[in-house]
Amino acid sequence: MADVILDHVKKTFGKFTAVADADFHIRSGEFFTLLGPSGCGKTTTLRMIAGFSFPSSGEIRFDDWNVTTLSPDKRDIGMVFQNYALFPHLTIGENVAFGLKTRKVPKDEQKRRVAAALEKVHLGGYENRKVQEISGGQQQRVALARALVIEPTILLLDEPLSNLDAKLRDDTRSEIKRLQREMGITTIYVTHDQAEAMAVSDRILIMKNGVTQQLGTPYEVYYRPENRFVAEFIGKHTVLPAVIERAEGELCTVRLQEGSRLTGFKKHAASGVTYKEGETLLVALRPECIEPAAGREDNLLRGQVIHAEFTGMSANYLLDVAGTVLKATFVNHMPDPKSIGQSYGVHVPRERVYFLKGEA
Ligand SMILES: Nc1ncnc2c1ncn2[C@@H]1O[C@H](COP(=O)(O)OP(=O)(O)OP(=O)(O)O)[C@@H](O)[C@H]1O
Ligand SMILES: [Mg+2]
Missing domain, CATH: 3.40.50.300 (P-loop containing nucleotide triphosphate hydrolases)
Incomplete structure (x- = not known):
């Protein structure tokens, strides 16, 4: 050795x-x-x-x-x-x-x-x-x-x-x-x-x-x-640019380009991320961190279904969220084949939101 x-x-x-x-x-x-x-x-x-x-x-x-x-x-x-x-x-x-x-x-x-x-x-x-x-x-x-x-x-x-x-x-x-x-x-x-x-x-x-x-x-x-790069290569994260709207205590709320808001914990972030209202950062979301909205209004993203497939263990969706393709994987979920083209809401739990440094 x-x-x-x-x-x-x-x-x-x-x-x-x-x-x-x-x-x-x-x-x-x-x-x-x-x-x-x-x-x-x-x-x-x-x-x-x-x-x-x-x-x-x-x-x-x-x-x-x-x-x-x-x-x-x-x-x-x-x-x-x-x-x-x-x-x-x-x-x-x-x-x-x-x-x-x-x-x-x-x-x-x-x-x-x-x-x-x-x-x-x-x-x-x-x-x-x-x-x-x-x-x-x-x-x-x-x-x-x-x-x-x-x-x-x-x-x-x-x-x-x-x-x-x-x-x-x-x-x-x-x-x-x-x-x-x-x-x-x-x-x-x-x-x-x-x-x-x-x-x-x-x-x-x-x-x-x-x-x-x-x-x-x-x-x-x-x-x-x-x-x-690591986020997309390893975890298949969807990475979305966002502007910091509120950064108080342990939470940070950001506004995405299409207008929706996400709140996450500041500590769930890559090193070097700073929180200053009005500045930009990146939100990284792993496919399995996303859930069907099921009536929830907070941490809600809405997009158009562009692909839905059933693999047995999971259902995989691709949603067009204001021009960015969001990957979502639901376990124990049967996709509706008629959902293509429809508007679909997904919820991201606060503890699953991850922040990366904004791009220069
Ligand atoms: N002897 C060489 N002369 C000039 N360029 C080289 C030489 N060997 C490697 N390179 C270049 O160095 C880079 C890295 O090559 P390397 O073979 O280490 O890649 P790799 O990560 O192993 O890729 P792969 O997954 O395709 O095997 C490549 O751009 C390659 O073209
Ligand atoms: Mg090689």
């Missing part, structure tokens, strides 16, 4: 900055996820931790050990690459054994450990198959076995489930989490899927255009997003 420290790490390609200022401390044994949309710098960050590329500036340490410019084979890491990177001319067994061979592990022990690693990813007995003879999802699991077999102190996984079907994805996800817990490996996981990140991680680092947006537990990034 080892801590992984990125100390003001920057990576540029010519004039382009792929990673601006990665500065965080991953704790020993932690399941840590880098999350963000395509191109935000996740793979670039992981490759620097692995040693396949070096930072333009800053330092990377495993505990007190400065590994910034050390080659990958000297770092005791296991890595699953985004494109698996299996050796096509080797068998599955030889692929998995690769790291053991370079570490000069005796032949019989290699054999035993390869068999056990393949067993762990549900590919027991596949040793003699060729890479071309197995599916993409199976190749992805071979890549995982190859990373695990060396029992690394640090495990780096770049979208390791991207090519699996929904069922296998869920199974493999639980399996990775179980192995990580059992073996106590510091794990750095890359994904652009926020639900996947929420499900497996101790903490999540959210990135956009190479810049860290927020670092926190799944609970923190979901319930206390620090900015609009």
Whole structure:
């Protein structure tokens, strides 16, 4: 087990900055996820931790050990690459054994450990198959076995489930989490899927255009997003601009652009939000925080239904509220298919209103 420290790490390609200022401390044994949309710098960050590329500036340490410019084979890491990177001319067994061979592990022990690693990813007995003879999802699991077999102190996984079907994805996800817990490996996981990140991680680092947006537990990034990007990316918040009408005591009442008013608690806000009457801020509302109005007149929003769907567990609505699309999810609710185009009122409980800083 080892801590992984990125100390003001920057990576540029010519004039382009792929990673601006990665500065965080991953704790020993932690399941840590880098999350963000395509191109935000996740793979670039992981490759620097692995040693396949070096930072333009800053330092990377495993505990007190400065590994910034050390080659990958000297770092005791296991890595699953985004494109698996299996050796096509080797068998599955030889692929998995690769790291053991370079570490000069005796032949019989290699054999035993390869068999056990393949067993762990549900590919027991596949040793003699060729890479071309197995599916993409199976190749992805071979890549995982190859990373695990060396029992690394640090495990780096770049979208390791991207090519699996929904069922296998869920199974493999639980399996990775179980192995990580059992073996106590510091794990750095890359994904652009926020639900996947929420499900497996101790903490999540959210990135956009190479810049860290927020670092926190799944609970923190979901319930206390620090900015609009995190709010929309993680909690599927609808973000509406508003003007502060009253800010007294612990409450704040704002007026939305279409004229309706919402009251919320000042403390339910991102850091740095200030309350001054007449100033603008953003109101962020998660779909499941919204309820059918059912006769209520306070904290009421009215919009036109533009979409209604029933998923079994919930009914999802899209409402056009003065040009902004508001997402609402009701549990145990049967939508009326005739509701499209109709005016519909929704209520937002005070304790569910969340404030973000107004945009400059
Ligand atoms: N070797 C390189 N030379 C120039 N630009 C690069 C290089 N590698 C990555 N980039 C750029 O850096 C940015 C970040 O790339 P990176 O692969 O880290 O993204 P990512 O977050 O892993 O995306 P994805 O989810 O699509 O895998 C991208 O704009 C990419 O085009
Ligand atoms: Mg990538």
